[in-house]
Amino acid sequence: MTNGQSNADPHALEPVQRIGVGLKQAAGAVIMLHGRGASATDILNLAPAMYHPSLAYLAPSAAGHSWYPHSFLAPREQNEPWLSSALKKIATTIELAKENGISEERIVVCGFSQGACLSTEYIARHPARYAGLIAFTGGLIGPLGMVMDYAGDLEGTPALFGSGDPDPHVPWERVQESADVIARMQGKVTTRRYPGRAHTVSADEVRLAKQILAESFGTP
Numbered sequence: 001m002t003n004g005q006s007n008a009d010p011h012a013l014e015p016v017q018r019i020g021v022g023l024k025q026a027a028g029a030v031i032m033l034h035g036r037g038a039s040a041t042d043i044l045n046l047a048p049a050m051y052h053p054s055l056a057y058l059a060p061s062a063a064g065h066s067w068y069p070h071s072f073l074a075p076r077e078q079n080e081p082w083l084s085s086a087l088k089k090i091a092t093t094i095e096l097a098k099e100n101g102i103s104e105e106r107i108v109v110c111g112f113s114q115g116a117c118l119s120t121e122y123i124a125r126h127p128a129r130y131a132g133l134i135a136f137t138g139g140l141i142g143p144l145g146m147v148m149d150y151a152g153d154l155e156g157t158p159a160l161f162g163s164g165d166p167d168p169h170v171p172w173e174r175v176q177e178s179a180d181v182i183a184r185m186q187g188k189v190t191t192r193r194y195p196g197r198a199h200t201v202s203a204d205e206v207r208l209a210k211q212i213l214a215e216s217f218g219t220p
Helices: 040-044 082-099 114-125 172-184 203-217
Strands: 016-020 028-033 055-060 107-112 132-136 158-165 188-195
Touching: 016 040, 028 040, 028 082, 028 114, 028 203, 040 055, 055 082, 082 107, 082 114, 107 114, 107 203, 114 132, 114 172, 132 172, 132 203, 158 172, 158 203, 172 188, 188 203
Parallel strands: 028 055, 028 107, 107 132, 132 158, 158 188
Antiparallel strands: 016 055
């Protein structure tokens, strides 16, 4: 990590890119979180495939193009302070939407790979009714075998977990464990396992993500 990223909140000053409807006019917001080595621009390139004309799409940037330095399966303390800073960046992006009148039940949190892990971890740590959780290849953060001691009520939040299996970075075991946690927290969970698929987002996952947007905001 370089460029001052070793401070206590390395992602704090990174920009948030936006496309879609202005926040003041939007019916809701989609927070989009990019993966390791990627950028806000990269994840927003996915937005047209799941575009809804009444929504604002917000993509925060990670310092150095990585939200945390080690695997999401590493002990959490090894990924600090970047992990806590990343979760705080999601919180401040959500707060930006809320300041413009968009409450959690009209916010979708969506990510790919590192971004999917952060999306899942954030919602599990901050339970409420959201418009959706979309985890393209990711799961809760921490070592395999860790205690899944998340609690709270997601009040029927629709959630999508999709991943290839085997995946070089994300074992299906953790995807399924994470889906089970979100279901126990009263999320409305859909899982899709794609045997042999590469570390990418499939057309089928995009189709399912669009269904979540349509469920929450109507068919465009």
